[in-house]
Amino acid sequence: MIAATLSVGFLPLIDAAPLIVAHEMGFAAEESIALELRRAPSWSSVRDMLSFGRVEAAHMLSPVPVASALGLGGTGTALSAVSVLGVNGNVIGVSNALAARLREHGHDFAFNDARTAGEALIAVADQPLRLGVPFPFSMHAELLYYWLSALGLPAPQSVDIRTVPPSLMADAMQAGEIDAFCVGEPWGSIAVENGVGTLLLPGSAIWRFAPEKVLAVRSDWASAEPDLLGRLIRAVWRAGRWLAEPGSPTLAAELLSRKEYLDLPAEILDRALNGRLVISAQGEERHVPGFVEFHHGAATFPWRSQAEWIGLQLAARTGLDRPTAARAARAVFRSDLFREALAPTRAELPGASSKMEGALSEETAVASTSGRLFLGPDSFFDGRIFEPSAH
Amino acid sequence: MSASLSIVVVEPDRDRAILIVDSLRDAGSYDIHVISEPTGLARKIQALSPDVVLIDVESPSRDTLEELALASGPLDRPVAMFVDRDGEGLTDTAIEAGVSAYVVDGMKPQRVKPIMDAAIARFRMFQRMRTELAETKRALEERKMIDRAKGMLMKARGVDEDEAYALLRKTAMDQGKRVAEVAAALVTAAGLLG
Numbered sequence: 094m095i096a097a098t099l100s101v102g103f104l105p106l107i108d109a110a111p112l113i114v115a116h117e118m119g120f121a122a123e124e125s126i127a128l129e130l131r132r133a134p135s136w137s138s139v140r141d142m143l144s145f146g147r148v149e150a151a152h153m154l155s156p157v158p159v160a161s162a163l164g165l166g167g168t169g170t171a172l173s174a175v176s177v178l179g180v181n182g183n184v185i186g187v188s189n190a191l192a193a194r195l196r197e198h199g200h201d202f203a204f205n206d207a208r209t210a211g212e213a214l215i216a217v218a219d220q221p222l223r224l225g226v227p228f229p230f231s232m233h234a235e236l237l238y239y240w241l242s243a244l245g246l247p248a249p250q251s252v253d254i255r256t257v258p259p260s261l262m263a264d265a266m267q268a269g270e271i272d273a274f275c276v277g278e279p280w281g282s283i284a285v286e287n288g289v290g291t292l293l294l295p296g297s298a299i300w301r302f303a304p305e306k307v308l309a310v311r312s313d314w315a316s317a318e319p320d321l322l323g324r325l326i327r328a329v330w331r332a333g334r335w336l337a338e339p340g341s342p343t344l345a346a347e348l349l350s351r352k353e354y355l356d357l358p359a360e361i362l363d364r365a366l367n368g369r370l371v372i373s374a375q376g377e378e379r380h381v382p383g384f385v386e387f388h389h390g391a392a393t394f395p396w397r398s399q400a401e402w403i404g405l406q407l408a409a410r411t412g413l414d415r416p417t418a419a420r421a422a423r424a425v426f427r428s429d430l431f432r433e434a435l436a437p438t439r440a441e442l443p444g445a446s447s448k449m450e451g452a453l454s455e456e457t458a459v460a461s462t463s464g465r466l467f468l469g470p471d472s473f474f475d476g477r478i479f480e481p482s483a484h
Numbered sequence: 485m486s487a488s489l490s491i492v493v494v495e496p497d498r499d500r501a502i503l504i505v506d507s508l509r510d511a512g513s514y515d516i517h518v519i520s521e522p523t524g525l526a527r528k529i530q531a532l533s534p535d536v537v538l539i540d541v542e543s544p545s546r547d548t549l550e551e552l553a554l555a556s557g558p559l560d561r562p563v564a565m566f567v568d569r570d571g572e573g574l575t576d577t578a579i580e581a582g583v584s585a586y587v588v589d590g591m592k593p594q595r596v597k598p599i600m601d602a603a604i605a606r607f608r609m610f611q612r613m614r615t616e617l618a619e620t621k622r623a624l625e626e627r628k629m630i631d632r633a634k635g636m637l638m639k640a641r642g643v644d645e646d647e648a649y650a651l652l653r654k655t656a657m658d659q660g661k662r663v664a665e666v667a668a669a670l671v672t673a674a675g676l677l678g
Contacts, residue, residue, distance in 0.1 A: 135547040137584070166550060228547050256551045258544035261522065268523050 095122070097321055100129040102139045103152035105355040106259060107278045107365045108179035108306045110345055111387055112152055115332035117348050123331070124324035132353070135258055136228045143309060144170035149318075150325060152178060153309040159403045160230040162421045163413060173315050174307035174400070174426045175434075176326050178333075180392045182305050182365060182385030183233055183296030184281035185210075187273045188266050191217065192291035192373070202291070204372060204379035207298040207474035211244045214273070214293070225257040225265055225274035232296070232305050233275035235406050240299045243475045249410070263287050277305070278365035278385070279357060285371055286361060292372035295381045300451070302390070302471030304399045307426075315430060326434035330393055337388035342366035383469065390456070390469035391443055393431075398447040398481035400426035419482050423447075441466040450479040490515040491599060492532055494525065494539040494549075504538070504606050511602035526551055538603050539584050540610075546584055626664035633667035636674055 103109040115121045116128040133139040136154060143151040144167065158174050161167035187195065191214075195202070200213040214222070226233040234254065241248040248254075257265045262276045263284035274281070275296065284290035296303060308329055315322050335341055346366050350359035364370050368384035371377070386392040404422020408415050428446035435442060444460035451473040459468050473479075491514050495501040501518045508514055519528050522545040529537060529549070539546050630652065637648035656666045 134542050134544045137546050137550045138541055141584075229551055255526065256548045258547045260544055265523070270523055 094125055095127050096125045096324070098127040098129055099149040099321065099325060100131055100147070101150045101152070102131050102133045102142045102148040104133055104136065104139060104259065105357075106152075106182075106280075106306075107349070107355075107362060107385060108182050108387075109152045109354070110336055110349060110366070111178050111329045111332040111393075112308075113348055113354055114336055114345060115328040118332065118335060120331040120335070121325075121328040124328045126321065126324045126328065128328075130353075136231075140167060140172075143172065143311060144168040146311070149314060149321075150308060150310045153307050154228055154231045155304045155307045155399070156230040156232060156235060156403045156407065157228070158307065158309050158425050159400055159422045160407055162425045163404060163407055163411075163418055165407060165411060166230060171312035172309050172425070173312045173430070174309050174395050175315060175322065175430050176308040176329060177304045177393045177395050177399075178306040178308050178329070178387075180302055180304060180386040180390075181295065181297040181383065183236065183275055183277050183303075184292050184370065185237070185273065185275045185294045185296070186266075186281045186284050186290040186292045187214070188269075188271070188290055189288075189374075191272050192293075195293075202293065202372060202377065202379075204292065204294060204370070204381065205298055207240055207294055208244065210294050210298070211240055215241070215244060215246050218272070221251060221253045222273060223253040223255060223271045225255050225262055225271035225276070227257065227259045227262070227276055229256055230407070232303050232403075233277070235403065236296050236299045236303065237275050238406070238410075240474065243473075243477070263289050266290050279355065279361050282361050282364050282371065283357070285374060288374045291374075292370060292379075295370070295384055297381065297383060299474050300471075301383075301473075302386075302450075302453075302469060304396070304403075305385075307395065315427070319430075319433070322430065323434040326431060327438060330435060330438070330440060333387035333393050336366075337386070386469070389467075391441070391466060392469075394443060395426035395428050395431055396446065396448055396450075397423045397426055397428055398450050398479070400424075401447075401481045402450050402479050416482070423481075443468070447481045450481070451476075452478050488513045488515050489536060489595065489599070490517070490532065490534040491536045491538065492516075492529055492534040493518045494522075494537065494543065494545065496520050496522070496543075500610060503609075504603065507602045507606045508599060511598045514599070522548070525549070536599055538599075540607070541584050549584075626667075629664055629671055630667045633670045636670060 101112055103112055112130060116130055121128045131148060133142060139151050139153060140157055142148045158172035161172050194217040195213050198213050198217050224237055238248040241252065255271055259276050259280040262274050262280050265271050266284055267289040281292055285292060310322065336345055343363060346359040346363040349355045349362050350357055355362060365385055368381045370379050370381060372379050400422045401419050404418045405415060408418035432442055442462050443466055451471055453468055453471045455470055456467050459466055491508060493501060493504050493516065495504060495518060501520065505516050505518060508516055517532050519525065525545055525548045537549060539549060633652060634645055634648040637643060637651055638645060652663050652666055656663045
């Protein structure tokens with residue numbers, strides 16, 4: 094019996110997979126809910142659909158609800174991130190002209206070293222780099238700023254940032270409007286496929302464990318419908334666990350390729366899901382383990398410290414008071430609701446709700462429900478460690 | 485009251501753009517510009533520095549305008565989406581009708597209302613047209629599929645057209661499906677079997 098139908102907004106991206114899989118593979122039905130997935134044309138429209146109650150939940154860029162809580166953009170409706178949907182999954186790509194200059198400069202496109210790639214990029218740029226990001230409040234923007242600033246190119250001040258929707262990123266590059274982009278898959282691969290760009294780095298080369306998208310709901314809805322929210326979180330969590338099974342990516346690529354979802358060839362979607370990216374029109378392939386993660390290492394746990402990191406980056410850029418921003422941001426990632434929802438399952442949950450961000454350089458066992466939880470590496474490329482405020 | 489408000493309409497379709505401009509002209513005296521190319525949208529808007537920007541909710545380029553909502557964005561004047569300052573449910577109505585509006589911060593709602601009313605009415609009509617078109621297309625596709633399935637049955641079973649249709653309808657009823665679905669399944673299966 095279906096208790097309720099929940100409508101969920103999403104953008105055509107690889108990391109909408111947990112929602113699509115929850116619906117298609119019956120994980121929603123197992124929780125006696127039905128999902129009505131509604132594809133949205135832009136991030137602002139997903140946010141507004143959620144804010145105005147046109148959908149109950151949404152696939153959302155992790156910084157969007159944090160930005161809203163800080164009074165940046167949005168409609169003033171309080172939003173909660175009740176689960177992370179996916180960790181990592183972005184690529185940085187450069188125009189063919191820039192790729193040629195990088196190769197002349199001796200860059201090897203090894204696709205794993207953010208320092209080397211970034212220094213080469215800064216060295217060959219003869220004018221302010223024009224960088225495309227999908228949204229002003231996005232992990233894409235945060236990763237680019239963090240990366241370039243750490244290498245001595247203060248961003249966004251010294252670069253020219255342009256907001257380009259993911260599906261139009263390849264077109265913008267072809268039109269010569271941007272020199273480089275950071276975008277979620279499969280849109281980087283589409284640029285490669287169309288012969289307009291070369292991939293330089295996966296987002297994970299900058300931050301090994303960046304919370305990329307979240308499952309967002311209105312905070313008042315979360316308080317009013319705890320039962321439905323629990324069902325939704327569990328359904329999506331099981332979908333993520335299924336996605337992490339070795340046999341799943343190929344089937345997931347087929348599901349996602351359907352007309353009502355991404356409407357793109359499964360072969361292109363398969364690249365990100367299997368971590369085998371084709372980086373250039375010449376067909377060079379790079380293997381990136383954990384290119385996008387839906388489950389392992391408590392990937393979907395909404396760490397308060399992740400929200401705080403995002404909040405403080407935004408605060409630093411917009412001149413907001415840091416302690417206030419940190420507090421407001423922490424309240425957005427609802428590890429409490431995530432725990433409550435997963436209590437009836439055998440999910441392995443961390444003992445803490447906040448962690449040092451960037452402290453793990455390898456897989457590490459941590460305190461958890463039954464003591465068998467391993468967190469994956471979460472380091473920043475420059476080795477910096479972010480210590481969240483005491484709680 | 486200052487000089488007439490300037491409005492930018494972001495709309496790639498020329499006919500739709502003309503219709504929007506016409507209804508805005510009927511609603512009042514405004515200084516209206518149309519931008520039809522999404523490339524360099526933020527720069528173009530910055531150059532025009534309008535009071536109000538109207539854009540189709542379905543347009544992915546809407547995210548580009550989100551930049552304008554930031555004080556540090558390409559416009560000197562901060563811009564807010566209309567929603568921030570509206571108590572009358574106008575924004576909700578607008579979103580439902582498929583139009584987004586970005587309005588310069590501090591603008592009085594009563595100055596913007598006639599613009600929104602005109603835009604909402606126009607976009608509602610577009611939405612109806614879009615639904616009608618999709619429905620017509622679907623009906624046509626289904627008709628074609630049913631015709632093909634009928635043709636296959638007529639050949640395979642040596643029946644006439646009415647009998648072939650009756651067979652499709654009976655199967656559909658037995659399986660609790662629509663005739664078009666049964667027809668599509670038959671055509672697909674036939675394609676697979678060569």
